[in-house]
Amino acid sequence: MQLYHHPFSLDSQKVRLALEEKGVDYTSFHVNPVTGKNMDSSFFRMNSSAKLPVFKNGSHIIFDTIEIILYIERIAVVTVGNNGIAFSSEEVIEWMHKIQEWNPKYFTLSHIPNKYRLFVSKFIRKVVIARMAESPDLASAYHCKLREAYETEEKLKNPDVVSRSKEHLVKLLDEVETKLNETTYLVGEEFTMADVMFIPVLARLVLLDLEDEYINSRPNIAEYWGLVQQRPSYKKVIGKYFNGWRKRKTLMKTCAHSCSASGFGR
Structure with missing residues (x-):
């Protein structure tokens, strides 16, 4: 099983949290959308939407985040065993869809300074044009x-x-x-896949320095946020990249790559 993802991708975080919570082994492939790696022809042929994550199990490829998570649940029951593992209830799945309905794209971009956002946007367009020239058979999809x-x-x-x-x-x-x-968690007293879907939303708000406005102003969510950050899955999937000084390291590394590639015309 292979997962194509990146720490910046909110949907990738959801899927990785599910994999960690269910104890399912997989091979990880980083595809950085900020540096245009999702536009490389090898990835583009697999998923012409260029969106992350992509989950691949043999010839079976899934692009939809909720479908991937429910598939992971089925895998966990078979490979890990039935002890403590159950399929998501209707209420959990309802919450999963409710959370997924919010598209973070425009909200996120609106909170990034124009000069940085426009630099990345221009860089991505250059990448698309370059890949289009390299793979003319994919020209319509790149267009x-x-x-x-x-x-x-x-x-x-x-x-x-x-x-x-x-x-x-x-x-x-x-x-x-x-x-x-x-309740302690979104659906009762047990951590579920609904929480897996919601945690990255809160992490995105913290990444954008909007914690006080959107999280701390809601006492129940603030308490919940403190609780879920203690989970090993959170620490591995999100905390490893964005807690404290790691946030600047993650962002600066990507920024440096984009500037270097742009400067050398690559």
Whole structure:
């Protein structure tokens, strides 16, 4: 089993948390979208959407985050055994879909300084054009990604797009805050795949230095956030890259790679 992912990818974090929580072994392949590695023809042929993560088990390839997590559950029952492992309930799956409905793309990009965001956007467009020239048989698919990059920049100029994303997030957080009045975790007293889906959302807010506004202002979520950070899966999947000084190290390493590649025309 192979997972193509990256620490920056929110959906990748969800899948990796599920793999760690279920104790399923896999081979890890880092594909950095900020440096355009997801546009390399080898990856693009496998997934022309260029989105992460991609889960591959033999000839079976899955792109949808929730489908991957439910597939991991089935694998865990077979390979790890039935002791303490159960399939997600309808309520858990309902929460998984509810969390996944929030798209962090425009919210995240709106909180990145323009000069950095535009630099990366321009760099990615250069990568797409270069890969298009290298693999003319994929030209139409690459052209779609190029058009998507321009459309993203246009949408970010529309305040309504960002406002709707923020409103959706606030509604989700408020609903979780109310739910955590009754339970320790999202669905009862046991950690579930619903929590696996939600933890990266909170981690993204912390990464953007928005913890006070969105997490600490909600006491139940703040307590929940402190609790889930103690889990070994969190420490391995997210904390390893973004806790304390590690956040700057992770971001600076990627920034340096992009600047170097751009400067040398590579």
